[in-house]
Amino acid sequence: MGGRGAEIKIKTHEDTDILEWYGSGDGMWINNYLRGLNNEITLTDEEQSGISRLDKATNEKIKEDTLYRSVDASAIFGKMTQSQYENLWNYIQGGENALGKGAYAQKVMAEAKRIANAPLNKIITDKGYMSTTTDSAIAEEWGGFTGSSKPVVLKIKTSKNTRGKDISFLDRNVSEDMAQKERLLKRGQSYIPKKVYMKNGNIYVDVSMI
Numbered sequence: 001m002g003g004r005g006a007e008i009k010i011k012t013h014e015d016t017d018i019l020e021w022y023g024s025g026d027g028m029w030i031n032n033y034l035r036g037l038n039n040e041i042t043l044t045d046e047e048q049s050g051i052s053r054l055d056k057a058t059n060e061k062i063k064e065d066t067l068y069r070s071v072d073a074s075a076i077f078g079k080m081t082q083s084q085y086e087n088l089w090n091y092i093q094g095g096e097n098a099l100g101k102g103a104y105a106q107k108v109m110a111e112a113k114r115i116a117n118a119p120l121n122k123i124i125t126d127k128g129y130m131s132t133t134t135d136s137a138i139a140e141e142w143g144g145f146t147g148s149s150k151p152v153v154l155k156i157k158t159s160k161n162t163r164g165k166d167i168s169f170l171d172r173n174v175s176e177d178m179a180q181k182e183r184l185l186k187r188g189q190s191y192i193p194k195k196v197y198m199k200n201g202n203i204y205v206d207v208s209m210i
Contacts, residue, residue: 015057016169018050019184022129023170030054031128034187054129058186062162066155067132067183068139073150075126076119076193076205085150087112092198119193123210130185132156132164138180140202152203156191159209163189 021027030051032038043051073085080088090098091112099105133139136153143151164185171179195206 015053015165018053019057019165019167020170021050022054022184023167023182027054034128036127055186058129058165058184059163060165061160062158062164062183062185063166064134064183065158067134067158067185068136069130069132069154069156070139070142070148070151071154072148073152073203076124076152076154077115078118080115080150082149084111084115088115089198089203091116092196092203116196119205120196121192121194123190123192124207125188125190127188129187130164130189132183132185134181134183140200143202152205153199154191155204155206157206157208162209 022030027050029038029041030047033041033043034051073080073088077088087099087108091109096106096109096113099108131142133142136155139153143153162185164183167182167184168179170182190210191207192210193205193207197204197206
């Protein structure tokens with residue numbers, strides 16, 4: 001994930017070319033670069049042009065009121081250990097007494113409560129492009145696809161300012177049960193976490209786009 005994918009091959013100047021390149025998975029590394037996770041890469045002129053083309057292609061108004069996205073918990077709650085994530089899961093699922101009423105259990109749950117509440121009503125800006133879907137069940141499955149051991153599902157309330165691109169046309173060569181129903185959101189957009197809760201065994205965070 002940290003290195004380059006396939007070289008950008010520009011066939012035409014149509015938006016579909018650059019979106020297909022990104023959607024194939026070859027362009028996912030760009031997000032690591034944009035989010036400052038891989039500063040060792042120096043972009044070529046063609047790659048810079050590719051980002052400019054993605055910016056242009058994802059500048060449409062999003063029609064959907066609600067979208068879903070799977071992220072690593074660190075994107076919302078900050079860096080945490082696997083143990084802290086599991087404690088957070090237990091707290092959201094069972095409350096402050098999820099691990100019992102002993103002193104140590106209460107201390108652990110107090111930290112989990114602090115982590116759960118920390119991002120609420122604060123602005124988070126994603127410097128990368130955001131893959132979202134119109135189907136919550138798909139987002140719940142994306143945790144495994146991304147390789148995160150600490151997945152969180154975002155339920156995204158869009159705004160009149162939300163920009164992106166319907167790239168569900170990429171599903172044309174797959175069966176219905178493999179369709180991703182993706183809406184790719186433009187980079188650099190911000191949202192505010194409003195609520196943290198459990199649904200279908202997944203940590204959910206309701207967020208509102210600015």
